[in-house]
Amino acid sequence: MNDKFITKAEALKELGISARSLYDKVRQGVIIANKVNSRVIYYSLNSIRAYKSGQAVQKVAPPLH
Numbered sequence: 001m002n003d004k005f006i007t008k009a010e011a012l013k014e015l016g017i018s019a020r021s022l023y024d025k026v027r028q029g030v031i032i033a034n035k036v037n038s039r040v041i042y043y044s045l046n047s048i049r050a051y052k053s054g055q056a057v058q059k060v061a062p063p064l065h
Contacts, residue, residue: 003032003044003045003046003047004044004045004046005034005042005043005044005045006042006043006045006048007042007043008022008041008043010043011031011043011048014045014048014049014052015048015051015052022043025051026043030047030051031043031044031047031048031051032044032046032047
């Protein structure tokens, strides 16, 4: 299945959490993020939905720094 990547604003709306909590989830490897450059980060919609449903998410990439 293809994964769709969404913006930070869309991810925050989908999850209903703070920006800091989203960052923490990425660092923990729970939410997959794709850092395009120093200002642009996209978040995996599949990993967000898996987190919301309580399913285990497979760590695909190292957390962002």
